[in-house]
Amino acid sequence: MAAFSQFFVLSGRGDTIVSKDYRGDVVKGTPDIFWRKVQASRASRGGGAGPSSGVGLAALPPAFHINGLNFIHVARKGLYLVFTTKFNVSPVFAVELLDRFAAVFKDYTGELSEDKLRKNFVLVYEILDEILDYGWVQSTSSDHLRAHIVNVPEAAFGAGEGSSGGTSASTSGKGKGGIKAALAKFRDRAAAAAIKHGVAEPTSTAGVARTASSAAAQKPITLEHRRTGGDEVFVDLLERLIVVFGKDGSIVRSQIDGSIQVKAFVNGNPHLVLALNEDLSVGGAGDGYGIVVDDISFHEGVNLDDFDARRLVAFPLESGESTLMSYRLKSEFRTPFRVFVFLEEVSASAFDVVLRIRADFPNTTFGKGVRVSLPLPGSTYNATLDLPAGVGGQSYAYAKESKTMTWLIENFRGGAEHHARVRVHLDGPEEYAVWSQSVGPASLAFEIPMHSLSGLAIRSLRIIDANPNYKPARWVRYISHSNSYVCRV
Numbered sequence: 485m486a487a488f489s490q491f492f493v494l495s496g497r498g499d500t501i502v503s504k505d506y507r508g509d510v511v512k513g514t515p516d517i518f519w520r521k522v523q524a525s526r527a528s529r530g531g532g533a534g535p536s537s538g539v540g541l542a543a544l545p546p547a548f549h550i551n552g553l554n555f556i557h558v559a560r561k562g563l564y565l566v567f568t569t570k571f572n573v574s575p576v577f578a579v580e581l582l583d584r585f586a587a588v589f590k591d592y593t594g595e596l597s598e599d600k601l602r603k604n605f606v607l608v609y610e611i612l613d614e615i616l617d618y619g620w621v622q623s624t625s626s627d628h629l630r631a632h633i634v635n636v637p638e639a640a641f642g643a644g645e646g647s648s649g650g651t652s653a654s655t656s657g658k659g660k661g662g663i664k665a666a667l668a669k670f671r672d673r674a675a676a677a678a679i680k681h682g683v684a685e686p687t688s689t690a691g692v693a694r695t696a697s698s699a700a701a702q703k704p705i706t707l708e709h710r711r712t713g714g715d716e717v718f719v720d721l722l723e724r725l726i727v728v729f730g731k732d733g734s735i736v737r738s739q740i741d742g743s744i745q746v747k748a749f750v751n752g753n754p755h756l757v758l759a760l761n762e763d764l765s766v767g768g769a770g771d772g773y774g775i776v777v778d779d780i781s782f783h784e785g786v787n788l789d790d791f792d793a794r795r796l797v798a799f800p801l802e803s804g805e806s807t808l809m810s811y812r813l814k815s816e817f818r819t820p821f822r823v824f825v826f827l828e829e830v831s832a833s834a835f836d837v838v839l840r841i842r843a844d845f846p847n848t849t850f851g852k853g854v855r856v857s858l859p860l861p862g863s864t865y866n867a868t869l870d871l872p873a874g875v876g877g878q879s880y881a882y883a884k885e886s887k888t889m890t891w892l893i894e895n896f897r898g899g900a901e902h903h904a905r906v907r908v909h910l911d912g913p914e915e916y917a918v919w920s921q922s923v924g925p926a927s928l929a930f931e932i933p934m935h936s937l938s939g940l941a942i943r944s945l946r947i948i949d950a951n952p953n954y955k956p957a958r959w960v961r962y963i964s965h966s967n968s969y970v971c972r973v
Contacts, residue, residue: 487571487619488578489553490514491585491612494564495598498522501563502601504612506619510553514568518555521548522564547575558582561596569619584624588615591626591804593637603638610635626804715956717756717801718747719808719945723937724967727819731972740813740938741967742777747805750956754949758808758942760795775939780811801947813938820845820937820964821854821896823971825926832913837906837923837973839891843898845935851896854930860887861922863911870905878902896930924973931965 489510492503498519525544547556556578557566565582567573586596588611593600601608614632615624623629721744728737746756763774782788783806787798799808826838839856860867864887869880877894889906896902910919945958 488567488569488573488616489619490566490568491616492518492566493601494519494566496562496564501598502605502608502612504609504616506616509570510568514553514555515566517550517553518557518564518566521550521555546579556582558586560586563596563598563601581621581624585615587805588624588626588629592629592633600638604635607633607635607637625802627802630803715750715954716748716959717750717945717947717956718959719756719758719942719961720745720747721936721940721942721960721962723962723964725820725937725964726968727966727970728968729823729971733822733824733971735816735819736972738814738817738819740817741810742813742938742940743810744808744942745805746799746801746808748801748803750801750803752949752951752954754801754947754954754956756799756801756808757944757946757948758797758799759944760797761939761941761943762795764795764940776815777811777813777938777940778815780809782809783807811938811940817937818844820851820932820935821928821930821969823856823926823928825858825924825971825973827920827923827973829916830907833910835908835910835916835919837889837908838903839906839926840901840903841893841896841928842901843896845898845932845937847897847899849898849932849935851898851930851932852894854893854896854928856891856893856926856928858889858891858906858926859922859924860889860906860908861910861914861919862887863914863919863922865909865911867906867908870907872903875902878904880904920973924971926971926973928969928971929966930969931963934962935964936962937964 487507489507490503490505492515493501494515495501500515503515522544544557546558547554549555552570554569554571554573555566556569556573556575557564558579559565560583565585567578567582569578589601589608590596592607592611593604610633611629614629615622721742723740723742726737726739726741727735730736744758748756761775765774765776766780767778782797783799785800786808790796790798797808820843822842822844824840824842826840828836828838830836837858839858841854841856843851845851867882867889869882869889869891871878871880878892880889880891882889891904893902942960945960947954947956947958
């Protein structure tokens with residue numbers, strides 16, 4: 485392990501938000517050198533998008549060398565986090581450390597964003613001084629750093645927000661903040677369920693069914709949480725889908741990348757105990773029944789003594805956010821949406837694209853913000869989208885620059901089916917064999933709250949502490965969303 489010379493954070497516009505020189509052994513202006521490299525990579529990709537979009541990042545490797553200086557970076561939430569060093573540092577180690585920087589910033593400021601970093605710059609620089617000493621890593625544990633951090637973050641919540649009693653988003657404000665809080669409260673009622681008293685099935689309403697506010701999960705860990713009901717534990721089961729459909733609608737590739745993430749606001753040394761499906765098997769070792777995943781990896785602090793026999797996972801909690809376990813499923817599973825695309829020639833310079841989407845999941849849940857994107861030929865003059873009469877909650881937009889039609893369905897109920905017709909007008913006459921090769925592929929982006937596509941479930945959640953009266957609030961939610969969901973045309 486070698487030392488790092490500098491750390492800095494740039495916005496998607498190239499502005500320097502944070503800059504720390506640990507060793508003084510490199511030239512000044514390294515953020516400008518890095519930004520010129522970013523602009524050159526964007527130009528090579530033909531786009532000017534920021535780090536959150538991925539345009540330009542594919543051409544910019546995470547580690548590169550310029551004039552005797554090594555640059556290692558990651559792009560997170562529209563920001564570039566960058567290390568520079570003259571030493572031969574392991575890029576994998578540096579990228580992992582940058583991810584830990586991002587996690588610690590989020591833990592202490594409540595959210596990783598340009599605005600939060602600027603408002604809490606004194607706290608951020610104090611964190612940087614504690615994590616690295618003369619470029620050498622000291623500690624990246626949010627809980628361990630609390631003993632050395634003196635400054636407190638900028639207030640992240642208005643009156644009534646972020647409390648642990650029920651849904652905490654305040655709706656009393658009549659301005660923009662009150663509206664946003666009310667919307668967050670409404671969304672999260674469908675997106676989360678609480679386990680209030682010990683054992684409860686995640687899909688039931690046992691106990692007091694409360695909703696974990698999206699704002700509550702963004703509270704800084706430096707806020708004081710008293711032992712009398714102020715501590716909270718948030719557990720998210722997230723599943724990201726990679727699916728490719730062939731032209732005939734058959735599944736070419738399907739994969740689920742899942743994880744269980746924990747964010748805790750606790751004092752003392754409590755332990756979290758999760759009970760997973762008893763019929764869970766790993767690596768295809770099951771008997772053909774139950775939940776089968778290809779592989780699982782656990783956090784290094786997890787106790788697996790009872791995992792094989794009872795599927796129990798024990799984890800020592802500390803304030804901050806961590807990934808308890810990650811898993812992958814490549815075997816066949818029921819995809820949430822089936823997509824069908826049909827081409828119909830109307831005239832020599834016009835054609836229709838018929839889109840049909842069917843939701844293959846229970847009607848007790850729904851897909852949020854289902855967005856269908858369809859690239860059209862470069863010779864497209866104009867395009868419109870026709871929806872059935874009387875359909876609400878749907879809209880479309882055509883981007884002339886990128887020649888892309890986007891169809892948005894706000895709420896897609898399980899078991900339902902929607903269809904639309906895209907009318908495309910070309911600049912001039914073209915053969916079917918020419919324009920048909922330039923249509924698609926269609927891609928979907930969506931989120932399905934409170935639904936696990938793999939079938940993995942949290943049967944119970946317990947907090948064990950030396951104090952028998954210690955009962956922090958516990959929140960569990962399931963979210964499945966698309967990572968790459970493509971249908972070939």
